[in-house]
Amino acid sequence: MDLIELPPNVKGDKISEETKILISSLPSDADGQGKKLCKYQGCWYYHNTLQGVLNFQRGFQPQETDIILASFPKSGTTWLKALAVALLERSKNRSSDDHHPLLSDNPHGIVPFLEIDMYIESSSPDLTKFSSLPRLFSTHMPLHTMQETLKNSPCKIVYICRNMKDTLISWWFFVCAIHKIELKRSILDSIYESFCSGAIYYGPFWDHVLSYWRGSLEDPKHVLFMRYEEMKAEPHDQIKRLTDFLECPFTKEEEESGLVEEVLELCSLSNLKSLEVNKTEKVNNVEHKNYFRKGEVGDWKNYLTPEMEKKIDMIVQEKLQGSNLKF
Numbered sequence: 001m002d003l004i005e006l007p008p009n010v011k012g013d014k015i016s017e018e019t020k021i022l023i024s025s026l027p028s029d030a031d032g033q034g035k036k037l038c039k040y041q042g043c044w045y046y047h048n049t050l051q052g053v054l055n056f057q058r059g060f061q062p063q064e065t066d067i068i069l070a071s072f073p074k075s076g077t078t079w080l081k082a083l084a085v086a087l088l089e090r091s092k093n094r095s096s097d098d099h100h101p102l103l104s105d106n107p108h109g110i111v112p113f114l115e116i117d118m119y120i121e122s123s124s125p126d127l128t129k130f131s132s133l134p135r136l137f138s139t140h141m142p143l144h145t146m147q148e149t150l151k152n153s154p155c156k157i158v159y160i161c162r163n164m165k166d167t168l169i170s171w172w173f174f175v176c177a178i179h180k181i182e183l184k185r186s187i188l189d190s191i192y193e194s195f196c197s198g199a200i201y202y203g204p205f206w207d208h209v210l211s212y213w214r215g216s217l218e219d220p221k222h223v224l225f226m227r228y229e230e231m232k233a234e235p236h237d238q239i240k241r242l243t244d245f246l247e248c249p250f251t252k253e254e255e256e257s258g259l260v261e262e263v264l265e266l267c268s269l270s271n272l273k274s275l276e277v278n279k280t281e282k283v284n285n286v287e288h289k290n291y292f293r294k295g296e297v298g299d300w301k302n303y304l305t306p307e308m309e310k311k312i313d314m315i316v317q318e319k320l321q322g323s324n325l326k327f
């Protein structure tokens, strides 16, 4: 999810004079598409995203039961949002129920995205679409950016990460799709350079992943670290990890009635992709269909050269050294 295109009603410049002054003092760069980035607290943001981050830091009021779904863009955000909604709604809605929120809206339309909503409104996001408790939010901010605001709050944070090579390929497809441009090698090359240098939206990639990795080791009751690849390989085990962490484990009766499989099927890429709402509608000016592509582990092998692969592996290995985190 990103702020490349904002909804027509918020196209106006909501960046305050104070933020403009701050931006002028920050390191700056441009991403692969030439869009201006600035580096705040170690993370690269588009200027409007930074305003959303600052609004969050100043104005977000956490509640004890809040759940925040976090990710680097293109790492499985949509999937995690769908799963969280399906799990929290399961006592009210079976997937066969016509009123299930996932049948009438895209996961991004259901779960408010902190930086976007707080850019638009500068107050806590509107939760009218998903009124259940606990409140469910999502973010692409690194953990350290949220820590001061969430200090003393027992809210739970679920992070999903994905290997950098698939993440960057997914980003390439997404950028070309939302701009309705041809899938060009030159665009991949510039996205690759940005990923490698770290100057990519919400990057550096490795600092993002490490912030949650360390957070999950320091505070495993409040930060859960999940991997896209493990979700694909062992969905049953991973969804149970998630429900245990969220303190809403499946009951024996639920398991016996096939609810785990039902939730997984409802949230599967093929199912979400096939829903009418995800074929035809938009959220924040992005067509829902652009959030669903192949969802394959290792799709990068079809696009990256051996040199690119080698360089990424080297960078990731070097940056993650000593952390015990491996890809």
Ligand SMILES: Nc1ncnc2c1ncn2[C@@H]1O[C@H](COP(=O)(O)OS(=O)(=O)O)[C@@H](OP(=O)(O)O)[C@H]1O
Pocket (backbone or CB within 6 Å): 001, 002, 071, 072, 073, 074, 075, 076, 077, 078, 079, 082, 166, 169, 170, 171, 173, 267, 268, 269, 270, 272, 291, 292, 293, 294, 295, 296, 299
């Ligand atoms: N339900 C489900 N299951 C498995 N995989 C899924 C699912 N929904 C989306 N996807 C794939 O996730 C990739 C998009 O990542 P994000 O959802 O993080 O994108 S975003 O940050 O919210 O824009 C993108 O991956 P690629 O196919 O590799 O491009 C999507 O296809």
